[in-house]
Amino acid sequence: MDTLVDIFGYLTVVLNGINLVAMTMAFGSVLFLTCLALPLAAQLKLSADAVADAGARYARWGGIATAIATLSSLTLNALVLSGTLEMPVLQVAGAFFIEAGIVQVLAAIAIVVVARGHMTRPRVAVLTALALVMLVASLATSHAAARPGERLWMLLATFSHILGAGLWLGGLPAFLSSLGQAQSRDEGAAIGQRYSLMSITGVILIVLGAIGISIGFIGGLQGFYGTAYGAMAATKGVMLGILLLLGLGNFRTIRRFAAGQGESLTRVRRFVEVEIAFAIAILLAAGSITSQPPAIDLTDDRATWAEVVERMTPVIPPRLESPSHDSLAIPALQEKLDKEWRDQQASNRPQAFVPGAGELPPRNADDIAWSEYNHHWAGLVVLLVGLFALLERAGVRWAKHWPLLFLILAGFLFLRSDPETWPMGNVGFWDSFRDPEVVQHRTFVVLIIAFTVFEWGVRTGRWKNQALALVFPVLTTVGGDLLLTHNHAISNIKEQLLIELSHLFLAVLGVAAGAARWMQIRGSGRDARWAGWIWPTCFVLVGLLLLAYREA
Structure with missing residues (x-):
């Protein structure tokens, strides 16, 4: 238990990131079925079933990963909470975040089950409902759900942000697979153009949500550079800008391809592969953000612009000579403690630093x-x-x-x-x-x-x-x-x-x-x-x- 508590913070960040990646893929793949695979079924002809199968396959994988990540996170939180508060695990299981997490797990498992059949309209409608339940359950444990007063607006902003991510980022794996299933130029162009519309809608929703989140959770310019929450949000924004440029390049390639101007779907697929890499990084950054207190709630421990500029100013010349190991704070303190320990002939040797104790080392x-x-x-x-x-x-x-x-x-x-x-x-x-x-x-x-x-x-x-x-x-x-x-x-x-x-x-x-x-x-x-x-x-x-x- 002690070791689990020691690494709890880091594991929480990692699991939050994995969970967000998995949930976005599951949710986005269901939206891919709803907004692309079924509407284009008649137009795609020979590849219609293959495109629908791609959406269903990634919805299943995303659902499995979401269930595993959420269960792991719930178990970790329950064990740490039980151990630190000395409460029975069953009593901890009644906490609201546990109940919301269980709903998310059940919805993810249901998506896996339903997505195994042939993708008819009623089945896709059920998948869409389950995906929305999974999304709402995740919102119940978000920063927005905990806001007093402006909770409704922050929930709407967060919902818009996640919905946009699903429409654009979450459907990228299914989109990539579908491009490989196209049987003709017309089918490839239809898939590409339809997904471009989904992506544009997703970008609009992401931006609208980001504006609301920035106002409600960051509050101002200093919140971006002076807090961990804001700095990570700014980093996510930079990567999102790079992803937008990649998406714009793909959009233009698809238009030229549809017009018969010599472009190939292979080039589109390579850009989508790169988009997926940045999408994963963005979602991991978002998962890290959820582990930080909102910037607007931190007023005392912020970095000033002058401190940031000073810290980012290079050391000239670079430091290429090392101090001795014995002069560092921990070895020096350990030597002092060892001397006192020998003088007092105590039974337990004191440690200058205990890893994972939750305290910063001297x-x-x-x-x-x-x-x-x-x-x-x-x-x-x-x-x-x-x-x-x-x-x-x-x-x-x-x-x-x-x-x-x-x-x-x-x-x-x-x-x-x-x-x-x-x-x-x-x-x-x-x-x-x-x-x-x-x-x-x-x-x-x-x-x-x-x-x-x-x-x-x-x-x-x-x-x-x-x-x-x-x-x-x-x-x-x-x-x-x-x-x-x-x-x-x-x-x-x-x-x-x-x-x-x-x-x-x-x-x-x-x-x-x-x-x-x-x-x-x-x-x-x-x-x-x-x-x-x-x-x-x-x-x-x-x-x-x-x-x-x-x-x-």
Whole structure:
């Protein structure tokens, strides 16, 4: 139970994000059936059943994932609530959020069951009703449902936001599959044009909901840059802008395709694949937002614009000399406690830091210098990676070995990212996993090593399977997604928020790099060419941001 409480905050953020991705796909796939598959059934002819099956299939998968994520979240919350309040689990089960979650689970399971049959109009009508029940149940536990006074307006704004996300983002997997089922140019054009109308409607609903949410939950400009809630919302807005540009490009491609101007559905599908990557990142960011208190409720612990500007001003020159490990706050405090323990001959050795205890570890000036040193050297390595990748792109053959630089980064992060834990600190290897931040750092190390092994094999020609080449963009995108859940500011402490701001820029660049590399591999012609220059540039920018990182 103690370990569960330790990592509760981080698991909540992750489960919220997964649940939102799954629910949006289930809800969006049902809307895809309602608004596209059935209305176009007569026009699609041979591919009508295949298009309907695509919508039903993703509705089932989304329903299964929603049920699992919601049940996991309910179980986690019930166990932690029962353990911390010393209440029986059955008594906790009567809480309103548990009841609403159970309704959501039952609706998701019902969607899975109903979506297994042939997609007739009555069956799709039932699926639509179930999807609405699932959506309303999720709204019952949202920030909007807890607002005093303006609850109705905030519920309407949140409903508009989620409905728009379902119409546009949630239906993307079914749309992608349906494009592959089209039997003729006319069918492909009909599917594309119909989904474009759904997407435009979804964008309008998302924007209307975002305006209401910004007014009701953020309140003003300082709420965006001075709080964790607002900063994550702004990050989500940036990625939504990128997604809008991708959607606009697809919209124009579909129009040219329908007019017989030489475009292909394959190009549309590649852009949809990239859209899905950004859609997942946006929904994970939204899940992270739900774990934060609304910005408008925080008045005392906000960062000012001057503090943000100061923190984002680079350290010149970068800090490339490290303080000694013994001078850090935790080792120094541990040495003092050990001396007192030996002098008093006490039985239990006191610990300067207990991972996952819910308290921020003590820090001094050398801790800040240590962290800046880590970020700056990591930035130098990533900058070299980006530059060498650009050289390879320009035709320099020996530069193809750039992935090996990431092994240096992995070893560096493993040793230095958490100096209070093994192998440098007193906290043991397994005990360190009680701290969510340590878990995230170790996960990044594993991802970096996996990325290195696969990409170097692809670059040197040892592995020729295209599926192995896709490991790079997938892991890079996952790394960006994890940064969206790598939330230093989970308690919205101002100092931690100022650290978090730089990580949000890195997250957007990580997702963009992964998406561009995916397009380079899967795309063709000019799309693959420009994508091949974009992702190394993203790495260069990541390196520069890390070199500019500061904590004081």
